[in-house]
Amino acid sequence: MRAPSDGWRLSRRDLFKIGALAAAAVGGVGAIEITTRLAADAGTAEGLPRATSAIPSLCQMCTTACGIIGHIADGRLLKITGNPVDPNSQGAVCAKGVAGPSVLYDPFRMLYPLKRVGERGSGRWRRITWDEAYDEMATKLREIRERGKPEEFAFQQGRNRSSDIVARFLNAYGTPSHFNHRALCSANRRAAIATTIGESDWDLGDYENSAYVLNFGCNWAEAHQGHIPVAIRMMRAREKGAKLVTFETRMSNTAALSDEWFCVKPGTDGLIALAMANVICREGLWDREWLESWSNYAPDKIAEHVAQYTPARAEQESGVPAATIERIAREFAAAAPRATTICNRGSQGHRNGYYNDRAITMLNALVGSMGKPGGWCWHPLSAWDKKAIPEPKPVPAGPTARSVIAEAKDWPLANAFAGKMKVAEIVYLWIKEGRQKISALMTYNADTAWSWPEAQLVRGVLRDEKLIPFHVCIDVMYSETAHLADMILPWATYLERWDIDSRPAQGLVDYVGLRQPVVPPRGESKDIREIFPEIARRVGGGMAEYFPWKTTEEYLEEYFRPVPGGFAHMKANGIWMDQTKKPHYEPYNKPLTAEDLDGSTEDAATGIIHKGVDSKTGAPTAIGIRIDGVALRGFLTPSRKVEIYSDFVVQKGKAVDREVHPLPVYEPIPSHQREFPDDHLIMTSYKINVHNAHRTMQSKWLQEISHTNPALLNRATAVKLGIHDGDWIEVTSFRPLDAAVPMGDGSKMGTLRTRVRLTEGVHPMVIAIAHNAGRSVGGAYATNGTDTSDNPGYGAISDPDLDRLWWRGAISVPQNDILPIYPDPVTGGQSYHDTVVQIRKV
Structure with a gap:
């Protein structure tokens, strides 16, 4: 074809x-x-x-973190509108943002701490107190730490908009086993940008x-x-x-x-x-x-x-x-x-x-x-200016222990740049293979058992108590991952908690924002800003000294001290931006000052200007470059120029015996370099416009708009296969036929059944499936009415809208169950759009 x-x-x-x-x-x-x-x-x-009262805050229905205003009456959130002070979103808000109240008041939310009483995955729980939860977690973590193996405590995060408190807790504990989802999001793109200009990955x-x-x-x-x-x-x-x-x-x-x-x-x-x-x-x-x-x-x-x-x-x-x-x-x-x-x-x-x-x-x-x-x-800051608004002291140093999984050394550029790009999709595979011992796992806003490639493998590892003896899940909703935990902690939604946050500045001037509660937390849900200090105090061993503040508000009062008007300004406005700053145009052309040049040296051959030495490597620190006789800041690459040719990535590749091309090249995808039979296609995935992370499927409002994910198939391809609109098909996926990736043997991986929607709007070689669907637990709205379990963590379920769930039973399939682990050999970024599948009408 x-x-x-x-x-x-x-x-x-x-x-x-x-x-x-x-x-x-x-x-x-x-x-x-x-x-x-x-x-x-x-x-x-x-x-x-x-x-009504209006309280400014920041959305977290997706990663964009737009400024919002919660409109409150009688202690209840009525609606959400955009905050016009936000320089990024400028008062606009999307369907996901508007739907925030439906997640806040979801009748199937987790509201109380739970402890497993049956086998993992049995769905049998008992309600416990927060004191019981704190004591058990502290006892487990203290034992691991005291025997000198902090790396055996692993923290798996999803969308983390509380990076300061997460890093503070993990560094105070001393674990390097901090796993993010960067490879499932944007690792290849970020690495490509950092290779070329050095100073940003966005x-x-x-x-x-x-x-x-x-x-x-x-x-x-x-x-x-x-x-x-x-x-x-x-x-x-x-x-x-x-x-x-x-x-x-x-x-x-x-x-x-x-x-x-x-x-x-x-x-x-x-x-x-x-x-x-x-x-x-x-x-x-x-x-x-x-x-x-x-x-x-x-x-x-x-x-x-x-x-x-x-x-x-x-x-x-x-x-x-x-x-x-x-x-x-x-x-x-x-x-x-x-x-x-x-x-x-x-x-x-x-x-x-x-x-x-x-x-x-x-x-x-x-x-x-x-x-x-x-x-x-670009802007050098992916968040607020942390030099102007630093984290309050004392701040713990980074861990000295090592983590095989977090370092991901099989991929030369996985952690080569300042923004760590850990290879998320291999975490559970490597745990299964015994590459690193894990004694305790904490999953935070990360539904890995549903959203990770080869989700069935993930579920198998989470179910195995020999591989993961203790698993604590922190989340708003009951999920496939929570279903396989030993303890569930009910997390406060973004509408009930505090955060300091901002996103890359589209106007090229950085800003800082405050996420604040617009209503009190429901039930006994808590945020990690309250959970982590308490665990630290109970673990002991000096951890508590990094949490001297009695309340989150006291901590934020200190954090926002450099902002004119301080914490009070942030609570009233939600956003602060230094109006004296100019857009970040041509930063490489900024002249170095006489003060910059004082005590510097210049390489006659390259024009690179050095001053001082790197404290870690001992190498001279470059501060600029002379161009046409003028000392300029330049780019932050090794050459201080745009690196079309990168010797840096070549050397990174040699260190792990893997070739990385110094120039941009086209590498054909191995699995695609053959003549496909008519029933073999390339499976791609995409996001539905009203869904994002796992919690959006818990929203009755968003689920009503979009609650199904049929396979999109080109009409010409369907004619060849005798498939009609609405037919049921069986989709069988294959692992990549590629020796450079894990399990790259071309073997069959998984099968699912779904329905077809025919369209002219997809490539004839492609079958496209949205991956924002396919839940099996989490309540009636998340699962289109298929989850009827009586989970005690939901609290009292009384919702007249359940009788209006007209889309009950709508087809919704978990694409990640048949998506193989398939990292880019250079950075480890997941190959979402390369899986070869066979389709069959059923």
Whole structure:
């Protein structure tokens, strides 16, 4: 089978028609019903408005952390609106944010500490007191620590917006076994950016001022880390005439908003970018002057390297016509420097994702748009300015013990940069293989038994008391992971707790935000800011000295002291931003001052300026570079320039006997390099626009809007297989046929049954399934009515809406059960879009 040709290019008018139909399809009666009921809730029995208060806070229904305002009457949250003070979201809030009250008041929430009384997975629990829970946890953790094995206590986090208190607790305890989910999110993309510019792992793009945006698999209209803040700026740019071109295997909402959409074969994004680079170099469309100053690789050498990636070659692999690639490359270069790329999970979630995103990033260097207004920009801070607003002391030092799993040394770039990129998908496999002993596991807002690749393997490890003798789960909802715990601690929702938080600044000026309770916690739920200090005091051994504050408010009072107006300002406004700061344009061009240069030395051959030595390595510390006779800050790469060629990553690869290419390259995905039978396809995944993390499926409001995830199949492919719309099919997945990845033997992995939805909006070689579905526990709303268990942790269930659950029994399948562990060999980023499957009508 070959990728589609130019017949698969849709015009902007066509895309807007389809997008409007898609929006109507997901709107449903639910959206109208929600609005009506909110209005009714806002009044008294006499119909008069109730007295309300407005409390600013920060959302956590997804990772974007938009500023919100909770509207309260009689101690009850009525509705959520956006906080206009937030410089990122600017008063906007999405469907997930609006649905916050439905999670807060979910009748199936965990409200009391529970202890297992039956076998793991039996669902048998007894309610315990917090004192009992604290004492048992402290006893277990103290024993591990006192025998000198702190690394045997592992902490697995999901979306962690309380990084200060988590790090404080784990470092005070001394464990390095802190596992995040970075490899399941954005490791390839972050590593590609850090390789190229050094000083950040998060590109932002000055989208609002852009004239041309090349989008490689980024679905910012539905499910991007910067979702609403990015969408606001993109649409403003579109209103001013900016052109948006999208390359994606599925017609997402973002594709529907684009001027042009090209349905590409999975994993070929980088090849398309390299072919565009070929055109830009061959036709002299580059900014040669900028490259000669700021690239560590000569322009002519770049041209020589990309000469092999012709548009004709890219057409053969990706399906995008060569003439189209040439035209778009010319348009992009002509729009520079007000031109930028944007990419995300669609380009980086592949076995070759690191190289894909390096190639895409390079396009911005070629046309000289890096750091320019309207161009490809970044901010050095992924959160607030922690030098200006530091964590209150005393702060514990990092652990001295080692963790085989956290270090993930099989992947050369997994932890090569400042932002740790631990290889999440191998945690449970390595525990099963005995690579590291775990005596106690704490899972926090991380439903690994449902959301991890090879979720059945994860469940098997969590069930095995020899592999994990003690498991504590901290979460809002009962979940597949909680179901396999020994103890469950009811976590407060984001609407009931405190946090200091912010996200990468889309306006290129950092800010800080406060998440504060808009209502008191329900039941006996608590936040980790209350849980961890108490465990520390009971474990003893000096841990308590790092938690001298009596309350979280006292801690935040100290934290926000550097902010004008302090904690009081934050509680009243929710956000603070230093208005004297300017947008972070062209930071590499910042001149070094006489004070900077005092006592410095300069390398005559490279122009790199050093001052002092690195305290860890003893090597001279670079502070800048001399360009055209001027001492400038430069980039924070080893060469202080944009690293098109990276010797750093080559050396990292050699250290673990794995080749890492110094230049952006196209590496075909091994499992895709064969002629597929008609019934073999490439399975991709995506996020539904109203769902994100595991808790959104607990929301009755969001589930009513979208509660099913049928497999999307191209009509032409369905005709070949005799499949009709709505048919049931069996999907069997295979592990990758790839010696460079764990279990890469091509064997069968798993099978699920689902229904088919036929569409023109997916590549003929692809079957696409949303992974935001398929719960088996967690209450009636999370499971479409299939979970009828009487769990004591739910509290008293009294909800008249249960009788209105009209979508009861709707098909919802757990895609992660058949998604194999498949890390990119360079960074360990999970390959979400590369699994080969066989489909069969049943």
